[in-house]
Amino acid sequence: MNQEEIRQQWERTIKRLARWVNLGWWLERWLPVLMFVCIVGGLTWFALRTLARPEVAWMRATIAGLVVIAMVIAWIAARRRFESTSAARVRLEDAWQLRSRLSAASAGVGEWPSFPEQQPALPITWQWQRPVSVLGFCIAILCLGAWMPVPARQADKAHVIEKPSALKQVEQWVEELRKEEAVNPQNLAEVEEKMEELLRRPNEQWYEHASLEAADHLRDQTGKDLQELGAQLEQTQGSLSTLAELGSHLSEEAKNGLSKQLENQLKGLRSGAMQTSGDLAEQLKNMDPKACNGMSKEQMQKLAERLKQNAEALRKALANAPQFSFKECKSCNKPGEGEGDKPGKGGANRGRADAELTVKEKETNLNTQATDKLASMIDPERVTPGDLIGLQDARPTTKENFTGPQSGGSLQSTGDGGAAVEKATLVPAERAVLKRFFK
Amino acid sequence: MSQELPQAHASLHQLRTTLQSVLFGQEQLIDLVLTGLLARGHLLLEGLPGLGKTELVKGLSKALGLEAKRIQFTPDLLPGDITGNPMLQETPQGRRFVFQPGPVFANLVLADEINRASPKTQSALLEAMQERRVTVMGESHALPEPFFVLATQNPIELEGTYPLPEAQLDRFLFKLEVRATTAETLEKIVLNREIGVEPVVPAVMNAESFAALLQLTRSIFMPQPVASFIARLVHATQPGEPHATGVKHGASPRAALALAAGAKAKAVLEGRPNASYEDVRAIAPAVLRHRLILDYGAKIEGLTPDLVVQRLIENIPAQDKPLPTTLAAAKV
Numbered sequence: 001m002n003q004e005e006i007r008q009q010w011e012r013t014i015k016r017l018a019r020w021v022n023l024g025w026w027l028e029r030w031l032p033v034l035m036f037v038c039i040v041g042g043l044t045w046f047a048l049r050t051l052a053r054p055e056v057a058w059m060r061a062t063i064a065g066l067v068v069i070a071m072v073i074a075w076i077a078a079r080r081r082f083e084s085t086s087a088a089r090v091r092l093e094d095a096w097q098l099r100s101r102l103s104a105a106s107a108g109v110g111e112w113p114s115f116p117e118q119q120p121a122l123p124i125t126w127q128w129q130r131p132v133s134v135l136g137f138c139i140a141i142l143c144l145g146a147w148m149p150v151p152a153r154q155a156d157k158a159h160v161i162e163k164p165s166a167l168k169q170v171e172q173w174v175e176e177l178r179k180e181e182a183v184n185p186q187n188l189a190e191v192e193e194k195m196e197e198l199l200r201r202p203n204e205q206w207y208e209h210a211s212l213e214a215a216d217h218l219r220d221q222t223g224k225d226l227q228e229l230g231a232q233l234e235q236t237q238g239s240l241s242t243l244a245e246l247g248s249h250l251s252e253e254a255k256n257g258l259s260k261q262l263e264n265q266l267k268g269l270r271s272g273a274m275q276t277s278g279d280l281a282e283q284l285k286n287m288d289p290k291a292c293n294g295m296s297k298e299q300m301q302k303l304a305e306r307l308k309q310n311a312e313a314l315r316k317a318l319a320n321a322p323q324f325s326f327k328e329c330k331s332c333n334k335p336g337e338g339e340g341d342k343p344g345k346g347g348a349n350r351g352r353a354d355a356e357l358t359v360k361e362k363e364t365n366l367n368t369q370a371t372d373k374l375a376s377m378i379d380p381e382r383v384t385p386g387d388l389i390g391l392q393d394a395r396p397t398t399k400e401n402f403t404g405p406q407s408g409g410s411l412q413s414t415g416d417g418g419a420a421v422e423k424a425t426l427v428p429a430e431r432a433v434l435k436r437f438f439k
Numbered sequence: 440m441s442q443e444l445p446q447a448h449a450s451l452h453q454l455r456t457t458l459q460s461v462l463f464g465q466e467q468l469i470d471l472v473l474t475g476l477l478a479r480g481h482l483l484l485e486g487l488p489g490l491g492k493t494e495l496v497k498g499l500s501k502a503l504g505l506e507a508k509r510i511q512f513t514p515d516l517l518p519g520d521i522t523g524n525p526m527l528q529e530t531p532q533g534r535r536f537v538f539q540p541g542p543v544f545a546n547l548v549l550a551d552e553i554n555r556a557s558p559k560t561q562s563a564l565l566e567a568m569q570e571r572r573v574t575v576m577g578e579s580h581a582l583p584e585p586f587f588v589l590a591t592q593n594p595i596e597l598e599g600t601y602p603l604p605e606a607q608l609d610r611f612l613f614k615l616e617v618r619a620t621t622a623e624t625l626e627k628i629v630l631n632r633e634i635g636v637e638p639v640v641p642a643v644m645n646a647e648s649f650a651a652l653l654q655l656t657r658s659i660f661m662p663q664p665v666a667s668f669i670a671r672l673v674h675a676t677q678p679g680e681p682h683a684t685g686v687k688h689g690a691s692p693r694a695a696l697a698l699a700a701g702a703k704a705k706a707v708l709e710g711r712p713n714a715s716y717e718d719v720r721a722i723a724p725a726v727l728r729h730r731l732i733l734d735y736g737a738k739i740e741g742l743t744p745d746l747v748v749q750r751l752i753e754n755i756p757a758q759d760k761p762l763p764t765t766l767a768a769a770k771v
Contacts, residue, residue: 107660123769
C-alpha cells in the first residue's frame with residue numbers, strides 16, 4: 001500500500017469521525033425542537049379531533065412538514081459547531097496515540113503512519129439514552145394525539161354556530177313565500193340579499209348586539225312589509241267585492257267614496273315594499289287606479305277573486321307567524337281618518353268617526369286600547385342613569401304674586417351674650433316633679 | 440531530515456545505553472536529562488546525596504566528549520570562584536590584570552549542591568546561565584558552546600541550604616527528581632561497582648556531532664494542534680483557572696517555550712520528525728513542577744506541584760472542542 005492509499009484511508013476515517021460528531025451536534029439541536037413540535041402537534045391533533053374540525057385531516061402532513069423544517073433549522077443552528085476534518089484528525093490521533101503523525105503528515109512532514117489492519121473503534125461512544133427517550137416520547141405523544149379516544153358527546157357535537165332566530169324566521173318566511181308564489185320574487189331576493197349580508201360577517205359576530213339588532217330589524221321590517229301587503233290585499237279585495245256587489249245600490253256619494261278608497265288601496269298595492277307576484281302584479285301595474293269605477297261587475301269580481309287567492313297564499317305562507325294580522329294595516333286607514341262621517345278611527349279630539357260601511361267576517365278593530373310608544377330609541381327597561389331620553393324646551397315658571405321674603409319662625413329662649421339660658425325641655429311629668437320638690 | 444533522524448536516533452540510543460550502564464535503574468531520569476540537553480536547557484536535579492547525580496553528569500560529559508567541570512557549592516564560595524578573577528601579573532608591558540577563567544568556562548558544568556552556596560554566589564552562576572557570558576571588571580567573556588549547567592540540590596528541608604528564588608528556578612528548563620532505586624537496582628550496583636573506582640565510560644559522540652543533534656532538534660516540526668495544546672496547558676496553570684486550584688502563581692511563557700523545546704527534543708530522542716501531545720505530557724512535570732507556586736492552603740492540604748500538573752494533564756484534552764451530549768469521548 002503506497003502513501004497515497006494510506007492517506008486516503010486515513011482521510012476517510014477522519015471524515016467518518018467528523019460525520020459522527022456532526023450528527024451528534026445536529027441531534028442535540030434537533031431533539032428539543034422535535035420535542036416542541038411533537039408536543040404542540042399532538043395536543044393540537046387531539047384538540048381538533050375533540051372539536052371534530054375538518055383540519056384534522058391535514059395534521060399528519062403538517063406535523064411531518066414541521067419535523068422536516070425543524071431538521072433544516074437544527075442543521076443550520078448546529079453547523080456552527082460542526083467538527084472540521086482537522087479537528088477530527090486531532091481527536092483521532094490523540095485517542096489512537098499516533099503521536100501527532102497525522103497532523104504532521106497532512107502538513108507534509110514525515111510519512112503517513114501505516115493504517116492498522118484491524119481498525120480500532122472510533123474514539124467516541126454514543127449516549128443513546130437521551131435521543132431514544134426523546135424520540136420515544138415524541139412518538140408516544142403523537143400516538144396519543146392521533147388515537148386517544150375522544151368522548152363521544154364532544155366528538156358528535158359539530159362546531160356549528162346556529163343562525164340567529166330572527167334570520168331563521170325570515171329565511172323560513174322567504175322559503176314559504178317562494179313556494180306559495182305569494183310575493184314578487186324580486187322582493188324576496190332583496191330580503192335574501194340583506195340576510196346574506198348579515199351572514200357574511202364572521203360566525204363569532206352573529207350574536208353580537210349590533211348583529212342581533214340588525215337581524216331583528218330585518219325580521220320586523222320584513223314582517224311589517226308583508227303585513228301591509230296582506231292587509232292591503234284583503235282590504236282591496238273587500239272594497240272590490242263591495243263595489244261589485246252593492247255598486248248599483250249605493251248612493252253616488254258613497255260610491256264615489258268607495259271608488260276613492262279603492263283607488264288609494266290599489267296605489268298602495270303598487271307602491272308597497274312588498275308586491276304581489278306573477279300576473280296579478282302585471283295586472284295591477286298596468287291598471288289605472290282612477291279607472292276602477294269603469295270596471296264591470298265581473299271584472300271586479302274576478303280581480304277580487306285573484307286578490308283573495310293571493311292573500312290566501314300569503315296567509316298560508318305566514319301560517320307560522322301568528323303575530324301577523326293582515327287587518328292591522330294602519331297606513332291604509334290613514335286617509336280620511338276621523339274626518340267628517342267617513343269611515344276611520346274616531347277619537348276624542350278628532351270628532352265623529354263611524355265604522356266602515358263594509359261587511360266583514362270579524363268586527364273592525366279600532367285600536368281603542370292602543371297606546372303610544374316612546375319616541376326614544378332607548379329601551380326603557382335597560383335605561384341606565386345618565387342616558388338621555390329626550391329634550392324639551394321649557395321656561396321656568398315664575399310666581400306672579402311673589403311678595404318678598406317672609407319670616408319663617410321665631411326664636412325661643414333668647415339670651416344675652418354669656419347669660420345662662422334655661423331651656424324648657426322638660427316633659428309635663430318632670431315639671432310636676434320639680435314643682436313638688438320646690439314647693 | 441529523513442536521513443538525519445535515523446542516524447540521530449541511533450546515536451542517541453547508544454548514548455542512552457552508555458549512560459544506563461553508568462547509572463543503574465534510572466532510565467526515565469536519563470531520558471529526561473538527554474531531552475533537556477537536546478532542548479539546550481539547564482537542568483536542576485534534586486535528590487538526596489548518594490543517588491548518582493554527580494555520577495550521571497560525569498558519565499554524560501565523558502560520553503558526549505565535552506569539556507566538563509564541577510563546582511562544589513559551599514556557603515563560603517564567592518562569585519569569583521565560579522566566574523573567574525582578574526589576577527595581577529607581570530607582563531612585558533608591565534603589571535596588569537589578566538582574567539583567569541573560572542570553572543564555569545566549560546561545556547558541561549556540574550553545580551553540585553547549588554543550594555548550599557549563598558544567594559550572591561548562586562545568582563552569579565544563574566546570570567551566566569541566562570546570558571551565556573561572564574562580565575568581570577567591565578569585560579565580557581563568552582562561554583563556550585554548547586553550555587549546559589546541570590545543578591544538583593539537596594531537598595530544601597535539609598539544614599544549611601539556601602533555597603533558589605523562583606525567578607532563578609525559572610531559568611532551569613527541567614527540574615528532575617532523583618528518586619531512590621529499587622532493591623534489584625541496588626543489587627546490580629553492588630555487583631558492578633566499587634567505592635573509589637569510577638566506571639569506564641566510552642565517548643559515544645563528539646562536540647560537533649552533538650551540535651548537529653542540537654540543530655536537528657530545532658528543525659523538528661511543531662504541529663499547530665500541539666502548540667495549541669501547550670498554550671492551553673500553560674494557561675491552565677494560572678490562578679483562577681478551573682484546574683489550578685491551590686496555585687498561587689502559574690507558569691510563565693518561558694514554560695511554554697520550554698515545553699515546546701522539550702517536546703521537540705523528545706521527538707528526536709524517539710526518532711520522529713514532529714512533536715506530539717504525548718511528548719508534551721511526558722515532559723510537563725519536569726518543566727512545570729518548579730514553576731508552580733502553591734498557596735499555603737494547598738500546601739497544608741498536602742497538594743504538591745506534581746499533583747497539580749498531573750491533574751492538568753488529565754483534564755486538558757488535546758482537542759479542546761467539546762463533544763455533543765449525545766457523544767462521549769472514548770479512549771482506544
